[in-house]
Amino acid sequence: MASHRKPRQHPLASLTGGGSRRARTARTAATLALAGAATATGLDGTAQAAPRPTPAQVKDRVDALYQEAEVATQHYNGAKESADTAREELSRLQDEAARRTRRLNAARAELGTLATSQYRSGGIDPTVRLLLSADPQRYLDGAAVLERTGSHQATAVAGYARRLGSVRQIRQRAEDTVERLADTEARLKKHRVTIVHKLDAAEQLLSRLTAEQRQRMASRGGARNGPDRSGPDRSRTDRGTDRGTDRGDGPSGVPGGAQAAAAAAQAPSPRAARAVSFAYGALGKPYVWGATGPSGYDCSGLTQAAWKAGGVALPRTTYTQISSGPRISRSQLAPGDLVFFYSGISHVGLYVGNGQMIHAPHPGAPVRLAPIDQMPFAAATRPA
Template structure:
């Protein structure tokens, strides 16, 4: 008959088992298979969601800046490439002329030193020598010097194009990084909101329905300091209710700086694309002196902007799921204000 002796447990093994069981019990309670951990309150969810939206807004502004830089670099690269083609065509024409000249001289018994210099394997010696030959004033010397200038200009354009292409590559890499950050932040915010009931979501964001009822800006009681500012305010009122889409500049959707840029564009003023560049678009205005049309900025990193409309209120594009709306300036941490010029 088999023995059934009890196996002795070493004290250290018993202690390790006890700790492991305790940890498993804690994990069970956390993941809901045991005693469920308390769910976060709507207020706690709102705090975290607001933080995620603000972090996404920071990334959105960097995305906007990188996209603007990439667009400028792409246009500059195309221009430089076209210029390089034109200059190369002129260079080839000059080279063909010199080749014809060399052929004639060879058939007549020799090649002029100026043409031999053009054929030199040492480009720097050729370019330096061509400058000296140009001073000689002969037709051949002038032809060689002209070829040298064209060769140098083609090299310069190609160097600028290479530098611009590198800048474009960096901008596009920054675009990809910021896009990933934005999507992750917004997905995390949506996952938190999905844990709430519809009623809790309404309680968490009481103004998240349609935008506040539009009012006639002419009757708001506040006077815009210029006709351009008045047109910017009217544009913002007309945009009420349009959705927030990060990176959007209208006309059917906006992000925060896209809205202010489009509003002031309607007034004939060209603002830069991002919050951190728009803040430099005019003189700083003290909060007590705000007037309709002024740009109001929020958070220490200047990551959000709205358009002041008077009576302590602004029109802004808040975040995904919240359309362009009227809101109190006190809704977010105020940082600064600018009056576009």
């Protein structure tokens, strides 16, 4: 049998005389009280500001951001090199397609002359059917056409077939190159965005420091004036601020010119000597990501330009420059050798002797002398 017991009342209803409206009012009040308590707790938690990072913590994070930006810069450099190559190839293919199309049109005109002559003499010549065909290549695939034509006509038809296939092949290669270029430009854009975001984050961190703290950081090899986000399209002239200290003297106090000459004299080849001299001449020039000079450089742009002055064409990125010659151990280093850093091979400098290199460190720090122990050493190469 069905139960006829009354529905059980809410406890709040019994306390307030059983009225449903009063019960709802009580429940609402309880909910608001709990919400108010939670809000108060949240405000207490957020009222305490995060502790201000110390200059050492800022430097560590900024250095990490610069290193991450440099990784993206090397990917950008590789993509840009691929894009430049694809553009050159596309231009060449377009020129070649135009030349072959002109030859194809000349062959078509010759076939037209032969077809007209044959038609006037009676009948539909295979050449006419070739010209009228919606798919000339398919028609030409039938070998019988050449057997039904005279020797001169056969030569003209064969030449037309060859040129038609050649033009189609070139056009297909051009279309493939266009697609590859579009993919590469998309990667360029992605890497550019990554670089700018990393440098923006570094700039925000550096803005928290006082001028004195930033100067101390610069004296220890950190950022000088904050990131330069202008990228490879930079057109500003070289900055002259603190150029003398950036050029620097060697550990023995030898003036820059004499030190450059001494390092070049110790180079294992005339080419390496010229590369070393070029690197000394670049001291003080600004770091500009994606740049290969002459106004500014990134790390691999500097080494590429230095060895270009020595008559050796290095590839563009650190990942490819490391394979530009035999590997050299640290004990075998000589002026002109390329020294690479970090496990990802994302930074490179030019060794100049006495445990030092010339390199383009990062945005805000111009080309300078630095000890190779300043960063985690990965490998060394002697370009050949």
